[in-house]
Amino acid sequence: MPYDWKRNSGAVRELHLWPHNSLPPRGVMVVVLGVFALGSIPLLAVLGSVVLWGLLPFLLVAVLGLWLALEMNYRHRRTIEVLTLTDDQAQLVRHEPGGRIQEWHCNRYWAQAEMHEKGGPVPHYVTLKGGGREVEIGSFLSEDERIALFDELTRAFKS
Incomplete structure (x- = not known):
């Protein structure tokens, strides 16, 4: 899958997401x-x-x-998303191909993952909600990968 969980130190976990590269x-x-x-x-x-x-x-x-x-x-396909989870914070940073950086952060207690099976730009659209905003995550993933990502995000926010 084109995403990977990394554990930096103690309670800090990072999720790195990138678009699939089928042609090297x-x-x-x-x-x-x-x-x-x-x-x-x-x-x-x-x-x-x-x-x-x-x-x-x-x-x-x-x-x-x-x-x-x-x-x-x-x-x-140079888009990279990094979700960082600490004990009290959740932060998503999206690095766009043109060098633009988008950030979202909120208290981890209020953060939650949501899946919009219909009505989003893609089927099984996954978003993160918290801090008064809702942001997309992994929209470039395939449908099966978004479903698996949603399950992993739900478990990560509960732990």
Whole structure:
């Protein structure tokens, strides 16, 4: 699962969440080079003619577009959420890809995890409520992972 509990010291626990990365950087290279190689096969028929120079830019634009889309996807997957639980405080810090940081904290006694099975942006939407605010957590996780996360958060806030 793309989240992990860490115990820093005595009573301090941290939950680190990150988006799933299904295609490693080496895989991106293989996909982009594969698309270029397969796209070059039809160009072999016009090799040595002027038509090659008319078709080649379209192949290069397609490969460049694929590479840019994959890079943008990687940038969006740099989101990291860290939930820190101490004896008396709960704090959630979300690090966004653009460098923006969002924080939420409240007294742990009043903090609670809630699951919105319907009506949220995704099914089984998990939020943390407390301190007069309600914030999302793990919205980038799959549905099964959000259900498991909710169970773990409920147990963590009770202990």
